[in-house]
Amino acid sequence: MTILENIRGPRDLKALSEPELGRLSEEIREFLVHAVARTGGHLGPNLGVVELSIALHRVFESPVDRIVWDTGHQSYVHKLLTGRQDFSKLRGKGGLSGYPSREESEHDIVENSHASTALGWADGLAKARQVQGEKGHVVAVIGDGALTGGMAWEALNNIAAAKNRPLIIVVNDNERSYAPTIGGLANHLATLRTTDGYEKVLAWGKDVLLRTPVVGHTVYEALHGAKKGFKDAFAPQGLFEDLGLKYVGPIDGHDIGAVESALRRAKRFHGPVLVHCLTEKGRGYEPALAHEEDHFHTVGVMDPLTCEPLAPSNGPSWTSVFGDEIVRIGEEREDVVAITAAMLHPVGLGKFAARFPDRVWDVGIAEQHAAVSAAGLATGGVHPVVAVYATFLNRAFDQLLMDVALHRCGVTFVLDRAGVTGVDGASHNGMWDMSILQVVPGLRIAAPRDADQLRAQLREAVAVDDAPTLVRFPKESVGPSIPAVDRIGGLDVLHRGERPEVLLVAVGVMAPVCLQAAELLEARGINCTVVDPRWVKPVDPALPGLAAEHRLVAVVEDNSRAAGVGAAVALALEDADVDVPVRRFGIPEQFLAHAKRGEVLADIGLTPVEVAGRISASLAVQEPVKETAE
Ligand SMILES: Cc1ncc(C[n+]2csc(CCOP(=O)(O)OP(=O)(O)O)c2C)c(N)n1
Numbered sequence: 276m277t278i279l280e281n282i283r284g285p286r287d288l289k290a291l292s293e294p295e296l297g298r299l300s301e302e303i304r305e306f307l308v309h310a311v312a313r314t315g316g317h318l319g320p321n322l323g324v325v326e327l328s329i330a331l332h333r334v335f336e337s338p339v340d341r342i343v344w345d346t347g348h349q350s351y352v353h354k355l356l357t358g359r360q361d362f363s364k365l366r367g368k369g370g371l372s373g374y375p376s377r378e379e380s381e382h383d384i385v386e387n388s389h390a391s392t393a394l395g396w397a398d399g400l401a402k403a404r405q406v407q408g409e410k411g412h413v414v415a416v417i418g419d420g421a422l423t424g425g426m427a428w429e430a431l432n433n434i435a436a437a438k439n440r441p442l443i444i445v446v447n448d449n450e451r452s453y454a455p456t457i458g459g460l461a462n463h464l465a466t467l468r469t470t471d472g473y474e475k476v477l478a479w480g481k482d483v484l485l486r487t488p489v490v491g492h493t494v495y496e497a498l499h500g501a502k503k504g505f506k507d508a509f510a511p512q513g514l515f516e517d518l519g520l521k522y523v524g525p526i527d528g529h530d531i532g533a534v535e536s537a538l539r540r541a542k543r544f545h546g547p548v549l550v551h552c553l554t555e556k557g558r559g560y561e562p563a564l565a566h567e568e569d570h571f572h573t574v575g576v577m578d579p580l581t582c583e584p585l586a587p588s589n590g591p592s593w594t595s596v597f598g599d600e601i602v603r604i605g606e607e608r609e610d611v612v613a614i615t616a617a618m619l620h621p622v623g624l625g626k627f628a629a630r631f632p633d634r635v636w637d638v639g640i641a642e643q644h645a646a647v648s649a650a651g652l653a654t655g656g657v658h659p660v661v662a663v664y665a666t667f668l669n670r671a672f673d674q675l676l677m678d679v680a681l682h683r684c685g686v687t688f689v690l691d692r693a694g695v696t697g698v699d700g701a702s703h704n705g706m707w708d709m710s711i712l713q714v715v716p717g718l719r720i721a722a723p724r725d726a727d728q729l730r731a732q733l734r735e736a737v738a739v740d741d742a743p744t745l746v747r748f749p750k751e752s753v754g755p756s757i758p759a760v761d762r763i764g765g766l767d768v769l770h771r772g773e774r775p776e777v778l779l780v781a782v783g784v785m786a787p788v789c790l791q792a793a794e795l796l797e798a799r800g801i802n803c804t805v806v807d808p809r810w811v812k813p814v815d816p817a818l819p820g821l822a823a824e825h826r827l828v829a830v831v832e833d834n835s836r837a838a839g840v841g842a843a844v845a846l847a848l849e850d851a852d853v854d855v856p857v858r859r860f861g862i863p864e865q866f867l868a869h870a871k872r873g874e875v876l877a878d879i880g881l882t883p884v885e886v887a888g889r890i891s892a893s894l895a896v897q898e899p900v901k902e903t904a905e
């Protein structure tokens with residue numbers, strides 16, 4: 276039995292000796308590399324928090340002490356130490372989530388994988404403790420990347436104001452988001468990282484002075500309580516101390532003893548305290564440390580020895596098609612610039628950045644700033660392309676509405692991971708964009724069905740300079756091109772049956788589903804028309820008239836059913852006094868459990884069989900069409 280196998284819960288950590296803790300760290304790293312290589316997941320971030328997680332669970336008494344993980348992608352070690360060691364189906368259907376999960380454990384609190392929220396959660400938890408007179412510590416673990424998010428500073432502003440409300444912030448500073456963390460904060464953290472003199476002097480002072488009879492203790496207390504000036508001489512605390520937080524660090528985040536000592540000091544402090552831990556993303560696994568792009572932030576299924584991907588590639592991804600086309604556009608249009616929120620490569624801007632380094636900005640994990648800055652860029656005379664994952668645009672809704680759209684700024688948003696993403700769980704699905712953005716006046720939304728359409732719609736989008744535009748596509752390989760057989764208004768006709776009864780409106784990647792559903796229906800004698808609107812907002816003016824020629828309209832989208840494209844089409848028919856029934860196929864108003872994208876789509880009925888079945892059933896209950904006299 277390994278030491279790790281004997282850890283059933285945090286209590287089992289308390290009695291381990293220093294050598295045993297060292298062995299445990301090695302066992303955990305060995306476990307992580309092999310387990311995550313088998314399933315895919317956040318290998319780099321978790322290799323970086325092995326000692327930190329062990330120290331946290333030795334010093335604090337979770338779940339009475341509340342430990343909140345920001346973003347939560349780095350909670351695998353926490354899971355291993357809190358009774359969850361079956362990683363065989365990590366992020367898979369019925370297996371462990373890749374993020375904290377209340378359903379899995381009482382030790383887990385925040386399931387939201389959107390960064391920069393942990394300090395806000397901790398602020399609330401600490402206030403609740405204080406109001407109820409409850410004992411127990413509140414600890415928030417936040418990465419240096421997540422600290423670049425505005426919400427973290429809103430929380431810090433509140434936390435620092437409450438001098439008598441204990442709250443411990445552990446900054447897991449590995450100097451990276453995916454890429455090296457950017458901005459003034461990153462530079463400040465770097466300053467703190469390189470001036471650890473104060474801690475060393477303090478450690479020396481404690482060691483020597485406390486052994487010095489009579490005066491030693493007094494001198495040590497004086498040293499320890501030294502004014503800010505003394506401390507600044509060794510480690511300019513600046514930012515955090517000026518905010519009113521006690522700063523402890525920088526601490527070697529891979530030295531369990533040092534981290535424990537710092538956490539115990541923080542524990543004794545009756546107010547907000549920040550413990551700055553220096554860690555290494557990918558620690559202990561050379562291929563991760565050598566991976567300059569992101570230190571194996573997320574890996575697919577791979578051979579742990581060679582790091583060769585083992586999952587079959589099904590051809591180019593939507594991301595790569597976007598990444599190549601935006602470079603071509605950048606060659607033709609000097610005014611096109613790009614913005615990423617700490618995800619340059621994941622959103623496909625790596626090639627653009629290499630080609631046009633002065634025309635791309637990484638704003639940190641700051642989607643709201645990205646949108647407002649884009650409004651400024653557009654007003655300043657250039658055309659910004661803001662590339663983010665669909666789910667993360669949610670937090671920039673107000674900025675898109677009130678800064679970009681209200682001022683009719685020519686900004687193009689490119690949403691990757693739109694629709695069901697699957698393995699990253701509920702908060703990662705890009706399922707809300709085409710619902711919440713329906714209410715943005717002037718915004719135009721495109722959903723390409725294949726690579727050719729992505730290229731074309733992206734070009735159409737960046738050509739608009741007096742309104743925001745948005746192009747969205749999913750996390751999967753791009754399928755084969757789907758040619759149009761006709762065009763009606765702005766609608767691409769993909770299929771036109773004889774005397775069709777059903778109009779299938781295929782939104783983006785749902786085109787193959789609709790074409791297969793049409794085949795199934797026609798096998799039952801129900802002929803269909805299948806159209807791809809390309810631009811789903813505003814609804815194409817030709818759609819109501821086309822709908823009027825059919826008995827039923829079915830809108831199929833990889834987006835929430837509520838207030839989605841289907842709802843917009845129904846409204847357009849109503850406004851045109853076209854009383855043809857509309858059936859909406861999309862994602863139900865649920866938080867979807869983690870599973871593969873295909874599994875989730877099947878579970879929610881976004882398959883040809885389900886769509887055809889529902890349409891057939893709808894027609895069956897309709898009044899039969901009266902045959903008009905010949
Ligand atoms: C709002 C938001 N934007 C982007 C992401 C994507 N994302 C996940 S982890 C990560 C980097 C986090 O860096 P850091 O907080 O330093 O944690 P580390 O991975 O270094 O441990 C990013 C950008 C996210 N989860 N949330």
Ligand SMILES: CC(=O)[C@@H](O)[C@H](O)COP(=O)(O)O
Nearest residue numbers: 346348388573621692699750
């Ligand atoms: C935690 C987080 O938000 C990202 O790391 C995300 O998990 C990446 O998702 P992809 O694997 O789809 O790029």
Ligand SMILES: [Mg+2]
Nearest residue numbers: 418419420451
């Ligand atoms: Mg980091």
